[in-house]
Amino acid sequence: MAIFNGIAAEYDDWYSQKKGAFVDRVETDLALSMLKLESGMTVLDVGCGTGNFSMKLAGMGCIVTGIDVSEEMLNVAREKAAEKSLSISYLQMDATELIYQEEIFDAVVSIAAVEFIEDTAQAVKEMFRVAKVGGQILIGTINADSDWGDYYQAKKLQGNSIYRYAAFKTIDDLKAWELGKLAETGACLFIPPFAAEEEFTIEREKELSETMRGGYICALWRK
Numbered sequence: 094m095a096i097f098n099g100i101a102a103e104y105d106d107w108y109s110q111k112k113g114a115f116v117d118r119v120e121t122d123l124a125l126s127m128l129k130l131e132s133g134m135t136v137l138d139v140g141c142g143t144g145n146f147s148m149k150l151a152g153m154g155c156i157v158t159g160i161d162v163s164e165e166m167l168n169v170a171r172e173k174a175a176e177k178s179l180s181i182s183y184l185q186m187d188a189t190e191l192i193y194q195e196e197i198f199d200a201v202v203s204i205a206a207v208e209f210i211e212d213t214a215q216a217v218k219e220m221f222r223v224a225k226v227g228g229q230i231l232i233g234t235i236n237a238d239s240d241w242g243d244y245y246q247a248k249k250l251q252g253n254s255i256y257r258y259a260a261f262k263t264i265d266d267l268k269a270w271e272l273g274k275l276a277e278t279g280a281c282l283f284i285p286p287f288a289a290e291e292e293f294t295i296e297r298e299k300e301l302s303e304t305m306r307g308g309y310i311c312a313l314w315r316k
């Protein structure tokens with residue numbers, strides 16, 4: 094079910110707000126600090142949406158394929174890549190049924206998407222299958238066990254159109270996935286969702302990392 098079709102046109106609005114841009118920055122920094130990427134590596138971005146992370150990977154010289162069930166999200170992604178003259182293959186595909194053979198990609202990443210994938214276990218199995226032996230698999234998601242998790246869970250219970258389909262994970266849920274050797278886990282977004290806009294600074298993020306649970310968690314495996 095392509096639940097994001099209806100919000101594709103507004104999806105990127107979040108990133109143009111101060112909070113959204115900050116959230117994107119810390120989440121991206123965390124993922125890129127964990128991944129060991131080099132120009133020319135093949136990367137599959139699962140649940141790529143409007144291509145925000147795919148574009149960063151392509152900007153680093155990676156050969157990127159982004160897949161998503163939502164054709165509308167992909168259309169936005171295609172327009173943005175064309176505007177920036179980035180060559181990225183965007184394909185409509187379900188994460189639970191990847192069309193690729195085994196061991197194709199140097200890295201398989203999925204950013205803020207697994208919480209929306211109904212059969213997460215099957216999607217994770219597919220991500221592992223298409224990664225090369227020795228390849229990296231990185232999954233980033235909202236932390237169920239955090240203020241941000243509570244915030245989105247409340248949206249889900251209120252019947253918010255997108256979040257009512259989400260199932261949030263904890264770091265223990267991620268650690269239980271069999272994606273090869275778990276190399277590293279990380280967290281970010283220590284500033285809570287209800288903080289005032291001016292509090293969204295890197296200094297405050299560092300300060301709160303001492304006492305708060307990160308709202309966003311990432312795990313990296315090596316196949």
Ligand SMILES: C[S@@+](CC[C@H](N)C(=O)[O-])C[C@H]1O[C@@H](n2cnc3c(N)ncnc32)[C@H](O)[C@@H]1O
Binds near residue numbers: 144160187
């Ligand atoms: C919150 S968006 C994240 C998009 C992007 N990764 C980002 O960080 O901005 C979640 C995306 O997962 C996609 N998605 C949900 N279920 C999926 C599935 N079964 N297969 C592929 N994509 C899926 C949605 O269509 C949506 O574009």
